Structures are given as structure tokens and as C-alpha cells.
């Protein structure tokens with residue numbers, strides 16, 4: 001009888017177990033809570049939301065909205081439980097967290113093909129397995145996954161920098177260059193002294209709002225949060241990550257007072273991270289501080305900086321877009337461990353890993369969703385991102401291919417679509433591609449989901 005193992009009954013593991021069982025495959029699901037707790041979870045319930053209760057913005061203008069719709073179209077267990085536990089929250093899919101977790105727990109425990117085994121897994125078992133033990137994977141298992149993947153270490157305090165959508169960077173202000181005429185791999189944002197002092201003042205104020213827990217942590221000098229660097233004095237950032245040395249501003253021919261640099265994150269050059277700006281600032285404060293950087297005044301932050309204990313693989317080094325480990329294709333990885341960030345992304349990669357593990361158990365080939373779909377864009381990014389300084393990724397519109405350039409109008413000019421016009425087109429292109437793939441290639445029953453006509457939401 002086809003059979004798989006799943007480790008972890010969080011967002012990814014619960015979804016993986018339900019997806020595999022719905023294919024008629026038996027699942028043994030291991031969960032260590034409540035026998036052994038993590039530092040962030042409070043209960044023994046499955047799919048516990050450890051922080052916010054939101055699974056992201058809904059509707060046709062939201063990248064998370066597209067991922068939700070894709071999962072709804074194939075009856076994903078997490079999004080089904082979320083819809084049933086929904087709270088009013090503008091255009092976001094927010095849930096009553098205890099009810100949500102109870103619904104997922106019930107769906108998993110009552111499934112006739114799923115057997116739940118309580119207790120910690122210390123080593124990855126033989127056979128087809130989905131590893132979905134999350135950002136707080138127990139130490140023993142993290143060590144075994146590191147061994148299996150040839151990784152040096154998986155578990156650390158993660159301090160990630162904000163990632164910006166290239167199309168929102170003002171290249172009339174910023175310019176591409178490397179220091180001292182090295183190759184032009186960086187985007188540079190130049191500060192005058194006044195601009196720098198305004199930026200520093202906002203950073204100091206924002207730091208005063210951050211939870212003090214982080215101050216007790218010891219950081220590696222190389223990934224010190226920008227607010228901690230600023231604590232050492234007004235000039236410390238501009239003698240550190242914001243140094244202007246070797247960067248001639250083409251408009252003045254001189255080095256600016258300070259420079260913020262952005263480094264490319266994806267192959268196409270649509271995602272750029274702020275170098276040395278790893279931060280634990282609250283998201284509203286981060287946005288305000290980042291938008292004080294010259295050239296980033298309208299910056300769209302597609303992934304905010306975060307600081308928390310984290311465990312993840314360097315996905316582009318070890319994972320295929322089917323979520324199989326290259327070193328052992330019987331092993332699938334999902335959730336934060338696979339290099340995603342976010343509840344919904346964890347559930348979505350869980351769905352794909354569970355579906356593909358079930359296919360492998362039935363002698364079928366594991367598949368990758370189409371590039372136009374949000375899930376397809378996410379897993380392709382995981383498998384192909386720059387492995388240097390790889391950091392977990394949320395879904396965003398830069399993960400799916402651009403629309404083809406429109407034909408010129410009668411006046412010979414091309415009218416560029418604004419993001420409000422573009423996003424619904426990307427949404428329907430992605431959802432239709434996903435549903436066609438899930439129906440025709442995966443062989444699932446697909447139901448077109450209801451889609452709210454999304455206004456922009458705060459998410």
C-alpha cells in the first residue's frame with residue numbers, strides 16, 4: 001500500500017499530510033508537541049499560528065491572494081480551515097487562531113489514512129518522507145538534516161534585510177556601480193548630510209519601539225541589525241554598511257555623504273535586498289525608515305526584515321523545484337525549512353511536497369506548477385535563487401514572469417500598465433495556469449474559487 005512519512009504537524013506538515021492522504025496514500029505524521037515544546041508554540045494543536053493571526057491579503061491584487069486562490073481551487077486543508085475560522089479584517093484572511101488550529105487538528109486526526117505519532121523525530125527515517133519541522137526544528141533533527149544535505153549549519157538567529165521590488169526604485173536618483181570601479185553589481189542610493197541625519201533620527205526613534213528581548217541576543221558582527229549598529233553612534237552606519245568609499249556619484253563626480261546599497265536577489269534582477277540592513281524593527285517603522293533612503297521614497301518592500309530563531313536550508317543549493325532534495329529524491333522539504341517565509345507559503349509548499357511525495361509513492365513523477373502561478377514562481381525561486389546569502393522568501397509579484405510588452409498605440413507610443421491594472425491580469429493568468437495544471441497534469445478535481453475584487457489592503 002503506498003505510504004509516506006511526514007515530520008511536523010505545523011502549517012506545512014498538516015497540509016502535506018492532508019494532500020497526500022487525499023491521493024489515497026497512507027501517511028504517518030510525527031509531531032513532537034506537546035511531548036516536547038518549541039520556544040514559540042503554546043499548545044499541542046496542529047498548525048498553531050505563533051504570532052500574527054493573518055494569512056495575508058486577499059483578492060486579485062494581492063500576491064498572497066493568488067496563492068490562497070490556487071490552494072482553494074484544489075481544496076487545500078489549511079485554507080479551508082482558515083475560511084471556516086475567518087474574522088473580519090478588511091481585505092486580509094485573518095482567523096480565530098484557536099478555532100483554526102482545532103479545525104486543522106480535527107481534519108488531520110480524523111482522516112482514516114493518517115496515523116499521528118506523538119514525539120520527537122531525531123533522525124530522518126528511511127523511505128519517502130516530507131520534512132516539515134519548521135523554523136524551530138529540534139536540535140537533533142536539524143543536525144541530521146544538515147548531515148543529509150551536506151550543510152554546515154541550519155539553525156541560528158536569523159537577521160534578514162528588507163527586499164525591494166526593482167520597479168519601485170527611482171533609478172534617476174540611484175545608480176549602478178561597484179566600489180572603486182569593481183563590476184556594477186550594486187544599486188547605490190546617495191545621501192546628503194541632511195538626508196542622512198533625517199534617516200538616522202528616524203532609525204533611532206524606530207529602535208525605541210522594538211521589543212527589548214532582541215537586545216539580550218548576541219549577534220555575529222557580520223549580521224548585526226542596522227538598529228544595533230546605529231546604537232553605537234551617529235557615524236557608525238556610514239563608516240560601516242553605509243560607507244560611500246569608492247562610489248563616485250555620476251551626478252557630482254564625488255563620493256556622497258553616505259550610501260545605502262542594494263544587492264540582486266534573483267536571476268532576473270527584480271528583487272533587491274538592502275545590504276547590511278538586517279533588522280528587527282516593526283514593519284511600519286521599517287517602511288518609514290526605508291522610504292527615507294534617497295531613491296527609495298516609493299519603495300515597495302516585498303519582504304520585511306525579520307529577526308528570530310530560524311532553521312532553513314540553503315534551498316538553491318540543495319532543493320529541486322519539486323521540493324525534492326537533490327542528494328536524496330525520496331526526501332521532500334516544505335515550509336520554512338525549505339526556505340519560505342510565512343504561514344501561507346508554508347502551507348502551499350506543504351501541499352506541493354505532500355502531493356509530490358504521494359505521486360512518488362504511487363510510481364508517478366513529481367511535478368512543478370507552472371511559472372505563471374504563484375506557487376510555481378515560489379518553488380522556482382527556491383531552486384534557482386542566488387545561493388550566496390540566501391534568505392527565506394515570501395510570495396510577491398516579482399516571482400512570476402512579467403506580462404508581455406503591450407503593442408504600441410496609434411501614436412506609436414507604448415502605454416505602460418500601472419500596477420493596479422497589471423495585478424488582476426497577472427492574478428487571472430496565474431490562477432488559470434495553476435487550475436489547468438492541477439486538473440490536467442496532476443489529475444485533481446479542481447473547483448474555481450470565489451475571488452474578492454481586491455482593493456489594496458494593508459497586508
Ligand code: FAD
Pocket residue numbers: 007008009010011012013030031032033038040041047048049050051052053054119120121122132133134135136137138141308309334335336337341342343344346
Ligand atoms: P511550524 O508551523 O513551526 O511547524 C513545524 C512543526 O514541526 C511544529 O509543530 C513543531 O513542533 C514540529 N517539530 C519540530 N521539530 C520536530 C521533530 N524533531 N520531530 C517532530 N516534530 C517536530 N509567519 C507569518 O506569516 N506571520 C507571522 O506573524 C509569523 N511570525 C513568526 C514568529 C516566530 C517567532 C517565528 C519563528 C516564525 C514566524 N513566522 C510567521 C514564520 C512562519 O510562517 C511560521 O513559523 C510558520 O509556522 C512556519 O510553518 P512550518 O510548517 O514551516 O513550521
